[in-house]
Amino acid sequence: MASSLPKKNFSSSKDHTDDLEWTKDINTNSFLTEERRLRSSKQCSVKNPTTNQMSQKRLNKFNIRVNQMTPEQLDEELKKRQLSTSGEIEIRRFRLKHYYKCELISGGENPLKMIEQHFEYIAVVDFEATCEEKGDNSYQHEIIEFPIVLINVQQQIIVDKFHSYCRPIIKPILSKFCTELTGIEQHQVDNAPPFVEVLHNVDTWLNERNLLSSLNKRKLAFATDGPWDFAKFLQMQCHLSSIDYPRWAKEWINIRKEFAKFYPVRRCGIEQMLKNLGLSFDGRRHSGIDDAINIARITLELMKDGCVLLFNDDIHASDPKFAALNEKKTEFNKNTDDENDLIVFED
Ligand code: AMP
Ligand code: MG
Numbered sequence: 001m002a003s004s005l006p007k008k009n010f011s012s013s014k015d016h017t018d019d020l021e022w023t024k025d026i027n028t029n030s031f032l033t034e035e036r037r038l039r040s041s042k043q044c045s046v047k048n049p050t051t052n053q054m055s056q057k058r059l060n061k062f063n064i065r066v067n068q069m070t071p072e073q074l075d076e077e078l079k080k081r082q083l084s085t086s087g088e089i090e091i092r093r094f095r096l097k098h099y100y101k102c103e104l105i106s107g108g109e110n111p112l113k114m115i116e117q118h119f120e121y122i123a124v125v126d127f128e129a130t131c132e133e134k135g136d137n138s139y140q141h142e143i144i145e146f147p148i149v150l151i152n153v154q155q156q157i158i159v160d161k162f163h164s165y166c167r168p169i170i171k172p173i174l175s176k177f178c179t180e181l182t183g184i185e186q187h188q189v190d191n192a193p194p195f196v197e198v199l200h201n202v203d204t205w206l207n208e209r210n211l212l213s214s215l216n217k218r219k220l221a222f223a224t225d226g227p228w229d230f231a232k233f234l235q236m237q238c239h240l241s242s243i244d245y246p247r248w249a250k251e252w253i254n255i256r257k258e259f260a261k262f263y264p265v266r267r268c269g270i271e272q273m274l275k276n277l278g279l280s281f282d283g284r285r286h287s288g289i290d291d292a293i294n295i296a297r298i299t300l301e302l303m304k305d306g307c308v309l310l311f312n313d314d315i316h317a318s319d320p321k322f323a324a325l326n327e328k329k330t331e332f333n334k335n336t337d338d339e340n341d342l343i344v345f346e347d
Helices: 013-025 028-040 053-068 071-080 089-106 176-182 186-190 195-208 228-240 255-262 270-276 288-304 320-326
Strands: 121-125 143-152 157-165 220-224 251-254
Touching (some): 121 288, 143 176, 143 228
Parallel strands (some): 121 220
Antiparallel strands (some): 121 143
16 A cells, blocks of 8 residues: 555654644544444454554554645545545545554454444434524524434434424414525424424334334434534423423534544534535525435445544533523523534524
């Protein structure tokens, strides 16, 4: 493999900087998880890779080379390893480096295949809610669309979908702004069951698929784009409907957060994540089901590139302002210290 790569000069200070940059490139947590899994696998031939200085050196050299490759050379190397050549240059460089790193750890032929995901299924949710153009902090959002897109993790495909509109109770008439934003028409919510009934239907749907097994904690994880779907909309809706918050939504995979942790990019919305991956949004932005399908597409790309998806957000950790919702619901929209979660309606 090394002989086919472009020549490099390791002595310059630029190379040294690249070298250090490289260590930042890779998502340490997910890498350690991969490493742990690969090391416990029978196929793993490297005993102690992180302390193996030879491996580290090879890794650093490889990284420098990747940084020096032209886009054409990079794509050629990706193709040789049957990796995707889709996406922006930094994503493609990262993909190759990450692959090589996994290869060094595993000592295997096809390192990404040896990465064991934690969950069997991932259920992507994207709520749409009532809103107004100039809704203030005290605005009581009610969920009006509840889609679930189910991913079979091992097969790496979408295997099922749940979709329902919900009839809002407090403000039954949708604002013109809300209909224009979400594409949801008044008659669609008028003919829909109220949220409590939809939530019950969701539980039935999950149970029919045996996804809520209390014995197998690795069966299902929910995933959303950011913290708001669960920490804000679902929590507020449960409060308004005077029902318990569902236990399956207490922890989730925050895809936006994971994306920026895994790839060398800043935290961004659905359309930008897709653009980073060389993809474009399929369907209508702000339609709950279309948003969920596109978040699922991003989730699949993350897994294909070797990202191990674990819970990374929960109802308490997500944001102090959300956690305080039950106590003082009118303040739930206050700004947060986490600048990445500051703008709720950003894409
Ligand atoms: P999204 O998943 O980005 O489509 O947004 C979920 C919900 O957030 C929408 O159904 C609206 O209730 C609210 N929302 C999104 N963008 C805006 C906006 N620009 N102004 C007001 N509310 C918004
Ligand atoms: Mg949406």
